[in-house]
Amino acid sequence: MTSVTSMAETPTGPRRPARLRVLPAWSLIAAGALAGGLLGGVYGLAKPPTYTATSYVVAVPTEKSDPASALGFAQAYGRVATQLAVLGDAQVWAGVPVKTLKSGVQAATSPDAPMVSITATSSRPDLAADMANAVSRALTRHANDTKDATHVELQQFARATKPTEPSSASSTVTGLVGASAGGLLGGLVLLARPRRTTEEPGRPASVPGPAVAADAHGQL
Incomplete structure (x- = not known):
């Protein structure tokens, strides 16, 4: 009885690994755009006008x-x-x-x-x-x-006259440029990263057909 019970409790199939939560693709682009915009805005504020x-x-x-x-x-x-x-x-x-x-x-x-x-x-x-x-x-x-x-x-x-407005870009412009560059960099990273293949849940593993199995048996 003990052996029958233990066999009944033991799983017959391989244990499936836990599925990790994958972030959507646009999140990488959004994160790059946000970081680039912040860096560009800070640069525009820190740099003195010319x-x-x-x-x-x-x-x-x-x-x-x-x-x-x-x-x-x-x-x-x-x-x-x-x-x-x-x-x-x-x-x-x-x-x-x-x-x-x-x-x-x-x-x-x-x-x-x-x-x-x-x-x-x-x-x-x-x-x-x-x-x-x-x-x-x-x-x-x-x-x-x-x-x-x-x-x-x-x-x-x-003669040259005293300028009334700076010729350098404002913090808004540098922020927009930084956001564009960050979003573009995020898109390039997204394209360059290796793609992972996943199996559909509930789909049985592929089993070799009779002809392949017989051929392998004959080679043995």
Whole structure:
């Protein structure tokens, strides 16, 4: 009797492992977007705002020159605007060292107009305007020292004014960018992770057919 009872209590089939609860796929994307948005918002709040000011100078041909020559010299002046010879004079009027001007000032030219734009960026709006105007003044002075040889005169076209709004992105924009990047990263992780195959509950295990079983018996 004891053996019959123990056999009746013993399960005849293999024990099924407990099924783990799997989170939906969109939860990984949502978590990445939330984390990215928080990091982007914190970055936007922690980073100080930056201001941008731009001044313009124009190359004017003299009586012994022509507009084509003025356009060519404007391209040349745009390349030397951020050189040490110009920035060394501009630091006196801007009140900042050459290193600050070198990292915060950029020059650009137009292929159609003999004009040079001097753009300065700083954490202070008044300093951004002063830096742009100082570099324009120094560039004009250097260019006009050789106007008898180049027959092109550099004149100030528009002074830089004190910006009223920062040019850097706000915390809202950085938060949205961070959320987009976090969601995209979560989607890439979701696509890259290995997929798990699960058996349907209640479905019996596959049993080899008679032909396969007979073949295996013959090989033995």
